């Protein structure tokens with residue numbers, strides 16, 4: 551039965567789509583915390599819940615190894631996301647995070663970690679309402695334990711723990727269609743190292759294209775073009791927060807970032823997140839901002855390469871520098887740091903640069919979901935100002 555689980559949940563149901571009688575907003579109302587189930591859901595007998603303390607080197611390594619061997623692969627099973635340990639620590643410890651939202655499942659007998667799901671708190675604005683939500687991510691069940699219906703009970707357990715913190719909405723993404731996408735995005739890739747991308751079959755040589763012609767097509771200047779472009783520093787947090795809040799205010803769904811959020815999510819962290827800004831050489835005003843996060847992929851079964859070094863567009867704001875020039879400079883910086891590919895979704899204003907800067911469409915879509923929050927009709931990607939990791 552398709553979506554047997556999701557038809558039991560407070561999410562927009564396919565059968566209700568287009569029915570404008572439903573108001574936009576929460577589907578179920580909050581209940582008193584005392585009425586929330588106080589004890590964890592039952593797991594199949596052989597398994598037990600565990601809270602993963604990712605500050606612990608040992609436990610963080612267990613989560614890293616589980617994801618490295620069992621997390622999301624592309625449609626052709628040629629690549630698997632390979633989030634680094636420092637990325638996992640960054641992703642799971644934003645301001646106000648809850649340790650017990652980092653939920654693992656262990657085999658009782660061996661204590662082996664065989665599944666994981668996480669939530670982090672976020673303030674997400676939907677139109678003119680700021681809603682406290684959990685961003686749920688990294689749902690992973692060991693390959694050997696698939697179709698044991700572990701995922702539904704893990705989703706119910708993270709939901710229960712979110713309810714205990716008096717939060718009633720969540721945001722998540724998936725490559726599969728579930729009831730019911732708030733937005734469906736297309737992903738795009740910009741080759742930085744076309745020879746490697748073709749060798750590992752991430753890309754194909756275009757028709758009537760030679761390798762040398764392809765390398766020339768994607769060649770970038772060695773240095774950036776924008777005067778005053780530099781890495782973001784701690785002292786820039788107030789100005790970047792102002793710039794970003796103003797930019798994000800135009801989208802239907804977007805994070806309601808404050809300075810603590812900007813410091814956590816956007817201050818550069820080596821091999822995790824890179825962010826750059828343009829400081830006007832005349833006025834010293836911060837006029838533009840761009841950022842990407844680092845998410846390598848394991849290359850499955852290639853004799854010459856084991857890792858694809860990928861950058862993912864994060865938040866970009868151009869108020870003075872032309873968007874094309876700002877993003878092209880970010881591509882140049884990523885190439886300087888030896889990234890193989892730069893990925894982006896067609897969210898926010900990204901469609902204004904994708905084709906121009908030689909991004910090619912990916913072969914899949916990323917669906918965004920809101921839990922217990924109905925949006926009248928699916929948003930256009932350009933109305934979405936939220937990038938999940």
Ligand SMILES: COc1cccc(CC(=N)NC(=O)c2cccnc2OC2CCNCC2)c1
Pocket residue numbers: 622623624625629630631723725737738845847858862893894895912914916938939
């Ligand atoms: C290249 O290696 C891959 C390894 C696993 C899956 C995919 C395809 C894919 N599913 N890509 C995306 O979901 C994607 C493409 C462009 C931008 N962000 C993305 O996903 C982000 C956001 C959602 N969580 C995963 C990372 C590619």
